[in-house]
Amino acid sequence: xxKDLRINNSLTGKKELFEPIHTPHVGMYVCGPTxxxxxxxxxxxxxxxxxxxxxxxMHLGYKxxxxxxxxxxxxxxxxxDEGEDKIGKKAKLExxxxxxxxxxxxxxxxxxMAMFNTLPPSIEPSATGHILEQIEMIELLIDKGLAYxxxxxxxxxxxxxxxxxxxxxxxxxxxxxxLSNTRDLDGQDEKRNPVxxxxxxxxxxxxxxxxxxPWGAGFPGWHLECTVMGKKYxxxxxxxxxxxxxxxFPHHECELAQSVGAHGTDPxxxxxxxxxxxxxxxxxxxxxxxxxxxxELFTGDHPLLxxxxxxxxxxxFMLQSHYASTLDFSNEALGAAQKGYRKLMNGLKxxxxxSADGVSEAELNEKAIQQINSLCDNCYRAMNDDxxxxxxxxxxxxxxxxxxxxxxxxxxxxxxxxxxxxxxxxTFETFVLNVLGLKEESNVDFDGLISVLLNVYxxxxxxxxxxxxxxxxxxxxxxxxxxxxxxxxxxxxYEE
RNA sequence: GGUCCUGUGGCCGAGUGGCUAGGCAGAGCUCUGCAAAAGCUCGUACAGCGGUUCGAAUCCGCUCGGGACCUCCA
Numbered sequence: 001x002x003k004d005l006r007i008n009n010s011l012t013g014k015k016e017l018f019e020p021i022h023t024p025h026v027g028m029y030v031c032g033p034t035x036x037x038x039x040x041x042x043x044x045x046x047x048x049x050x051x052x053x054x055x056x057x058m059h060l061g062y063k064x065x066x067x068x069x070x071x072x073x074x075x076x077x078x079x080x081d082e083g084e085d086k087i088g089k090k091a092k093l094e095x096x097x098x099x100x101x102x103x104x105x106x107x108x109x110x111x112x113m114a115m116f117n118t119l120p121p122s123i124e125p126s127a128t129g130h131i132l133e134q135i136e137m138i139e140l141l142i143d144k145g146l147a148y149x150x151x152x153x154x155x156x157x158x159x160x161x162x163x164x165x166x167x168x169x170x171x172x173x174x175x176x177x178x179l180s181n182t183r184d185l186d187g188q189d190e191k192r193n194p195v196x197x198x199x200x201x202x203x204x205x206x207x208x209x210x211x212x213x214p215w216g217a218g219f220p221g222w223h224l225e226c227t228v229m230g231k232k233y234x235x236x237x238x239x240x241x242x243x244x245x246x247x248x249f250p251h252h253e254c255e256l257a258q259s260v261g262a263h264g265t266d267p268x269x270x271x272x273x274x275x276x277x278x279x280x281x282x283x284x285x286x287x288x289x290x291x292x293x294x295x296e297l298f299t300g301d302h303p304l305l306x307x308x309x310x311x312x313x314x315x316x317f318m319l320q321s322h323y324a325s326t327l328d329f330s331n332e333a334l335g336a337a338q339k340g341y342r343k344l345m346n347g348l349k350x351x352x353x354x355s356a357d358g359v360s361e362a363e364l365n366e367k368a369i370q371q372i373n374s375l376c377d378n379c380y381r382a383m384n385d386d387x388x389x390x391x392x393x394x395x396x397x398x399x400x401x402x403x404x405x406x407x408x409x410x411x412x413x414x415x416x417x418x419x420x421x422x423x424x425x426x427t428f429e430t431f432v433l434n435v436l437g438l439k440e441e442s443n444v445d446f447d448g449l450i451s452v453l454l455n456v457y458x459x460x461x462x463x464x465x466x467x468x469x470x471x472x473x474x475x476x477x478x479x480x481x482x483x484x485x486x487x488x489x490x491x492x493x494y495e496e
Numbered sequence: 497g498g499u500c501c502u503g504u505g506g507c508c509g510a511g512u513g514g515c516u517a518g519g520c521a522g523a524g525c526u527c528u529g530c531a532a533a534a535g536c537u538c539g540u541a542c543a544g545c546g547g548u549u550c551g552a553a554u555c556c557g558c559u560c561g562g563g564a565c566c567u568c569c570a
Contacts, residue, residue, distance in 0.1 A: 031570075039570085046570035086568075171565075177498060178566075222568085244570030245501095251569090274570070275501090281562060285569060320519070321509060326502080326563070333508045336520035343519080346533080382510090382517095390510050394518035401535080408527085408534050 005060065007240075008324060008386045010248065010271040011170055015386060020239050021269060026062040027238030028054065029230040029268075031247055032124070034071040035105035036086040039112055040291035041314070041329070042277040042284035046244045048315055049274045049323035049387075051118035053242070056383050056435050067233045068121040069226060070109075072102040073128050073209050073219055085219065088208040098209050102126075112294045115311045117439050123233050127225035131211045134220045134228050137262055138199045138213075146261040150190040152202030152216040156254070158195045161261050167195075170256050170271060171249035197254050199224055223254035227267070230255075236263050242272040246283075274323045279304070281328060292329075306331040309338065312441040316341035319389040319436055340397075345440050347400040348432060350407045356421045362414030368402070369420050375399045376427040383435065392431060399428050450481065454490050457483065 005018040020026045030050045033039050047068075054066045073087060091098040113120075127134075138154050141147035146160050158167050158175070168174055178195050198221035203210040210217045230238065236259075243252065252271065259267035276283045279290045292302055300308030309317075317337035321327040375398050382391035402424065405411040413421045432438050453472060460468035473483050477495060484491045 033570075034568085043570045049570090172499065173566075174499085180498080242570095245564070246569055249565060250567085276564070276570075278563075283564070283569090287569070316519095317508090325509085328508080330508075332520080336508060338520095340519045350534095378517095388510075391517070394510065397518055398516095404534050410535055 005384045006386055007270050007272065009269075010273045011268070016270065018270065020062065021237060024062050026057055026064045026240065027234035028057070028064060028066045028240040028242065029226065029234055029238065030066070030068045030121070030241075031226055031243035031251070032068040032070050033105075033109055034086060035102050035109060036090045037105060037286070038293050038295075039105075039109050040284060040286065040293055041297060042291060043244075044112065044116060044294060044314075045277045045318050045327065046242075046274045047113060047118060048116060048318055050242050050272075051113075051116075051437055052319065052323075052389055052435065053240075053272070053387050054119060054121075055437055056387060059430070059435050065123065065234060066121040067123045067125065067229065069229055070102075070106055070124055070126045071225065072099075072106070072126045073225075085207065085209055091208060102128075115294065115298075116315050117311070117437050119437070125229045125233065127220065127229075128209075130225060130228050130232065131220060133232060134224045135200075135213050137224065137228050137258070140262050141199065141258065144261060147199055148192065149215050152218060153190060153198060154200040154215055154221075155191050155196040156199055156221075156257065156261070157192065158197075158257070159193055161257055165257070165260050167257050168253060171253045173249060173253070197221065197223060197250065199258075223251055224258060226251075227255045227258040227262075230267060231259065231263075237265055237267055237269065239268075240270045240272060241268040242274065245273045245275055248273055272323075275326045277318075278326050278328045284329065304331075306335075309334045310441050310443070312345075312438055313338040313341050316344070316393075316438060319438075320393055322386075322388055322390050324386070341438070344393075344396065344400065344432060344438070347403055348429065348440060351403055351425055351428060354403075354406065354413070354421075354425070356413050356418035356425075359413045359418060359421075362412055364417055365411070365415040368411060369416050372399070372402055372416060372420050372424050375402070376423055379427055379431050383431075389436060392436070396428060396431055399424060403428065450476075450492055454483070454492065458490055461485075 006015045007018050008015050028050075030047070032047075033043055050066075050068075054064060057064045073085065085098075087098050087101050090096075090101045094101070096104075110120075138147060141156065142149065142154065145157070147154050147156050161167055162175055168178065175195065179193075200213060200215055200220055201218050202216060203218045207219070209219050211219060230241065241252070241255075256267065259265075278284060282288060282290060284291045290304075292304070294311070294314075296302040297305065297309050297314060298311065300306070313334065314337075317334055318327060320337060320340070375395050378395040379392050379399075382388045382395060385391070402411065406413060406416075406421075416424075453476065457469060457472045460466075460472065476483060476492070480495050481492050482495045484493060
């Protein structure tokens with residue numbers, strides 16, 4: 001198997017050969033959702049991208065530990081230092097306990113991800129479950145002179161960090177520029193420097209989510225949880241850290257600084273950032289009001305939607321672009337994706353009915369054999385090139401042409417030989433189902449199907465064609481369905 | 497304003513120096529009771545201008561569009 005996987009590392013901006021720190025083990029951390037409201041389609045895109053990355057790494061034989069956190073505390077509604085905790089705010093609005101908010105949206109998130117047929121991560125830690133570890137790390141940073149306490153809050157001292165390290169290396173920012181660009185005067189600022197960020201925030205009396213700490217009652221800062229949980233479950237240095245582009249700065253930059261500050265080493269070998277889903281060219285986001293909820297997409301119940309699109313159609317649509325490119329949402333593109341997806345699924349169905357057993361010998365078609373083998377290789381090449389799912393799908397469609405050719409008799413299994421046929425079958429099925437994580441989505445209605453048969457049954461009965469009647473009745477019975485001739489009409493029931 | 501990304505045929509979307517991307521839509525052919533599916537063939541796309549090169553969608557410069565981040569955000 002071709003295993004020269006290359007990943008575009010956002011830290012270096014280069015495509016690099018993937019060499020795990022402890023082969024065959026791979027540690028991957030992805031920033032999960034903040035569970036204060038429903039995930040929207042843009043959020044979903046990122047998690048789908050990493051799901052494919054997770055799947056492909058496993059397919060290559062790596063033992064992957066995939067950690068994706070649930071952020072259930074800490075992100076403030078307003079910028080800077082003031083404002084409410086998002087979850088606390090939602091809890092007040094809906095008169096719920098914060099953990100009820102967290103529970104509800106965590107469940108929703110899991111349901112949505114299951115509908116998209118993604119694999120659960122290996123570990124899904126929550127921020128509130130790691131308050132102690134966060135406090136410990138803050139203490140370590142204070143000891144090292146990289147953090148300071150003011151009025152019950154603790155801030156990371158970027159200037160102190162900058163003496164020995166490089167704050168901004170991930171996002172390509174320069175301290176001076178950051179300083180000159182900080183817009184506003186956020187009132188009674190406790191921070192020594194506007195670029196300093198909170199590790200711990202003092203909780204005002206009305207703040208619901210609060211924990212005791214050496215600095216009084218408060219709550220952890222926004223970036224600390226990932227640093228702490230990444231280290232706890234994947235070690236001081238691990239292979240991959242991912243998330244959406246919009247987390248690169250400040251979130252990941254701060255995470256990086258915290259880790260380097262605390263342990264002196266870079267925490268992550270490969271940073272992967274996924275690009276945004278756009279609507280009419282603009283980033284989909286809650287604050288812009290152009291986001292769709294998965295449910296709205298599945299039902300078609302949204303002003304911008306012409307009709308409903310299924311989870312797999314949506315997933316296929318997203319996988320047809322590369323994770324690092326923006327992807328623009330449109331009804332036309334979704335409609336095209338629906339047809340493409342179904343075509344691929346029909347290929348799966350066709351393939352299921354084909355077998356190389358008992359195939360008669362024929363003169364080998366070397367050209368076809370060579371084409372099929374290189375298409376199989378190309379699937380690996382494409383995925384090895386920074387997880388290029390779009391290109392992979394292109395190759396799969398080419399492979400599908402060969403499959404269909406066999407199906408329609410243009411090409412025979414004998415001509416390509418069982419070895420090539422088996423490889424084609426395995427490659428197609430594996431990439432569609434296991435690597436891309438697509439699944440067959442039946443839109444066939446069971447009741448509708450039976451009613452078609454019942455009509456035929458009724459006609460046979462009227463024509464007194466009792467052989468046909470018995471055939472239908474026995475056939476259905478074999479499937480666990482019994483027909484009942486009622487005075488009012490024909491009905492069916494499950495066999496008891 | 498700063499930093500960075502991007503502009504591909506009717507639509508979506510890969511591709512980063514020479515080799516068919518692919519899907520959707522469209523045209524023709526084959527197959528066909530009807531219909532569908534499928535196979536084959538086709539359209540000579542790379543924002544504009546200039547440059548480098550034997551050769552550029554791909555590299556460089558300029559111009560014009562679009563976007564992201566700089567603030568919570570996948």
